[in-house]
Amino acid sequence: MIELLNVRKVFNVGSPSEYSAINGINLHIGENKVAVLKGPSGCGKTTLLSIIACMSRPTAGRVKLNDREITSLPERFLTDIRRKTFGFIFQQPNLISGISVLENVMLPAYPLGEKRAHLKAKALNGLNELNLAPKAASKIEWLSGGEAQRVSIVRALINDPSIIIADEPTAHLDTKLSYRFMEIIEKFKAEGKTIIITSHDPLVYDSAMVDQVVNLRDGKIEE
Template identity: 35%
Template sequence: MILNLQNIYKDYQQDKLVVPVLKDVCLTVEEGEYVAIMGPSGSGKTTLMNIIGCLDKPTSGTYELAGEDVLKLKDKQLSDLRLRSIGFVFQSFHLMPRETAVENVSLPLSYAGVKKKERRERAIKALERVGLGDRVDFRPTQLSGGQKQRVAIARAMVNNPKILLADEPTGALDSKSGEQIMELFQKLNEEGVTIVMITHDPHIASNAKRMVKIIDGEIFEGDEKEDAS
């Protein structure tokens, strides 16, 4: 088991009011799975993604990622765990505008202390893996939206993370580019990459092999609460 969340609660304080966002969430993901977490705006899916991505901590509950007790780790240890174990793909790409594709993909390797020559070699291989071997020295302004997202996916994969965590990965793309990104995710999953994808779109979620729904901060699998989505 690569990811194990048990009895996760997350509350936020607004003035004197406690606002519950996640309510007794239990979620496990096995190595090699492709899971979509689907829910409408305000359902708690972004909060859940931030907890899975070690960007936020729950109010209570337990979380193990790749065998490590996440909630016992200090900030530096959490940063190291994120760098080693999680590749992030965001809706808005988050590319450095003045850097080339290969320089953008190299960034996580730089943080990991990999030498410059090896960084470039590994970044080029990652770009070839997502079909951009001929765009390594292009800057984001020279790339289409779909190509930018491929660069972001290459950057997420360059450290060989345990999980690819994607937040609305097709949200900023036209339908054709979105389908191409879903085909790429399918290919990566077939190669053994574990993918957890957050989306509000049932069509995009249907590309995953397993669908989990989050509604009002609670998790439902399969046909549970079918009519509530």
């Protein structure tokens, strides 16, 4: 499903602050698998995740998605693939203040042009699944940390992505909510989705549902 071939990422090429964050990574992640990218702070987890999810391009090497080489596609194709294939759960929930929980959840679906009534029903259903139905009309700034995290999960799923990308999803959750999050991941897996998570949380990478743990250090995979 996802294949990286000798991927490198160098930031600020040619300037004194040039930094080589990813140093030749070969990786295969199969369909309907749960993979965890793990390793110390600064080892390149978020950088690698953003390359996998078509959010940034590698400096060298190739990325294949479903046997299709995506590395050199023009930006508009990448944007399209990103919207239709991936759901993102970020380290910080990145929700938009001043508008409601429901509006936040619906936002990523607008570019795809779905009917508003249908979209709204889908969003409310998603909120309901994560016990957030009573908060649909609340503004983001009124939510607790765990609620905000759950809203970001519902938002990540609104376009029914086949691949879910989560960057340190449990970093701001207590133990109970972290287990709840892993239950949600298990449900996605049962639905046939592929899940890629970065984490240094043993509750995540030691979980029985994880198929593949990738240990990163200094932008390389440790054997």
